[in-house]
Amino acid sequence: MNFWKMNGAGNDFIMLDNIASPLPTTDYPALARLLCERHLSIGADGLMVIDHPTEGGDYKMRFYNSDGSIGEMCGNGARCICRYGYETALAGQTQRVETTAGMITGHRIDARNYCIQLNSVTTMELDFPMDVDGTTYQACYIELGNPGLPHVAVEVPNLKDQDENWLRELGRKLRWHQSLRKGANVNFYEILAPDHLYERTFERGVEDFTYACGTGTGSVVSALTLQGKVSGNHVTVDMVGGRLFIDAPMVDGTLTQLHLTGPTNIVAKGQVTDEDLCLAK
Numbered sequence: 001m002n003f004w005k006m007n008g009a010g011n012d013f014i015m016l017d018n019i020a021s022p023l024p025t026t027d028y029p030a031l032a033r034l035l036c037e038r039h040l041s042i043g044a045d046g047l048m049v050i051d052h053p054t055e056g057g058d059y060k061m062r063f064y065n066s067d068g069s070i071g072e073m074c075g076n077g078a079r080c081i082c083r084y085g086y087e088t089a090l091a092g093q094t095q096r097v098e099t100t101a102g103m104i105t106g107h108r109i110d111a112r113n114y115c116i117q118l119n120s121v122t123t124m125e126l127d128f129p130m131d132v133d134g135t136t137y138q139a140c141y142i143e144l145g146n147p148g149l150p151h152v153a154v155e156v157p158n159l160k161d162q163d164e165n166w167l168r169e170l171g172r173k174l175r176w177h178q179s180l181r182k183g184a185n186v187n188f189y190e191i192l193a194p195d196h197l198y199e200r201t202f203e204r205g206v207e208d209f210t211y212a213c214g215t216g217t218g219s220v221v222s223a224l225t226l227q228g229k230v231s232g233n234h235v236t237v238d239m240v241g242g243r244l245f246i247d248a249p250m251v252d253g254t255l256t257q258l259h260l261t262g263p264t265n266i267v268a269k270g271q272v273t274d275e276d277l278c279l280a281k
């Protein structure tokens with residue numbers, strides 16, 4: 001079984017091609033849990049499976065978090081999978097990718113940089129107070145696509161200087177907060193300068209911080225654009241693993257197309273030989 005290991009701004013993925021070597025879809029959650037384990041196997045935030053299109057796209061992207069749960073979408077993953085699609089000739093410079101959250105389009109900018117038009121905002125609650133241990137956090141709740149990928153945005157002053165363990169525990173409590181129907185990815189952000197943010201995301205399904213989150217940056221910038229705190233034009237978002245750019249322009253007071261741009265890295269191409277994996281050939 002061949003795989004690629006890629007990352008998009010440090011958000012890392014194992015990629016398997018179900019068109020080239022088919023497996024039953026029901027095998028993938030267990031495969032994700034096994035292969036994404038960082039000490040016992042290859043290690044990654046998620047597993048992505050390239051599959052035959054069924055809705056008129058160039059191919060289908062199935063996304064599994066490292067705990068085996070299905071993610072409706074993944075922005076950095078989509079940027080990586082578009083590079084895979086281009087480099088394996090599944091698609092051209094511009095491609096349509098079927099995701100659980102709906103169709104997205106991807107565009108190759110150059111060898112390493114890819115841009116995705118993310119699923120549009122389907123839920124936006126700008127005033128979403130969340131109580132944790134007696135403190136009320138003035139959060140925003142956002143979903144992208146349908147079914148929507150859930151995100152919470154919380155401003156944290158001096159984010160870079162905050163104690164990581166404190167932040168992780170807060171992230172975990174917000175991620176599992178009783179007010180959330182299906183949990184959420186929790187995005188902490190700080191506005192560093194006009195149209196320049198620093199962000200850290202505690203991800204659902206990884207249950208920890210990842211180095212970057214594409215839909216997280218798209219959700220935060222969408223909320224901040226509606227609040228008039230950023231312009232929505234090519235907003236820079238720095239994360240631990242790299243820099244992402246979000247375009248979320250407003251036309252007549254409404255958000256229009258949401259674009260995520262950033263780098264990709266093909267770290268390895270190889271064969272899965274994990275001896276604990278019964279399926280490995």
Ligand SMILES: N[C@H](CCC[C@H](N)C(=O)O)C(=O)O
Pocket residue numbers: 011065070071072073074075076077149150184185203204205206210212213214215216
């Ligand atoms: N890191 C991803 C999001 C993965 C979503 C996943 N954590 C879930 O909530 O199912 C991104 O770049 O958009």
